[in-house]
């Protein structure tokens with residue numbers, strides 16, 4: 556089983572600002588944890604981060620026929636991107652949406668998620684642990 560883990564804009568800056576919302580650990584640490592958590596579950600994983608919407612769309616398209624599942628934190632594009640939603644629908648790869656913070660309790664503009672129209676499930680407010688939850692839940696969903 557292979558997963559593609561996609562992180563959107565500014566998540567490469569984790570740990571540098573807003574530790575009260577996103578914690579004080581870095582993007583490098585998040586990648587290491589995701590690799591460890593996938594390995595524990597016997598899952599091969601590829602990690603990808605971009606600050607550019609079209610680059611994320613290209614990456615989703617390239618995943619067609621190559622991965623079993625996608626875990627995505629689209630960051631700010633969560634709330635704006637029909638293009639990322641359409642790419643996920645086009646490749647039809649089962650997808651889990653993750654947010655580090657509890658978006659449902661933040662500003663009104665963060666309450667809308669385009670990706671959630673396609674995702675199997677949205678995990679939010681669990682910090683980095685949310686990715687572990689997503690990896691486990693997606694594996695379980697694929698095996699059910």
Ligand code: CA2
Nearest residue numbers: 565566568569572630631654655656665
């Ligand atoms: O909670 C999440 O995971 C978000 O997807 C993070 C996005 C935000 O736009 C979403 O509404 C919720 C923002 C990621 C920005 O990350 C930063 C990293 C360091 C310093 C400031 C922001």
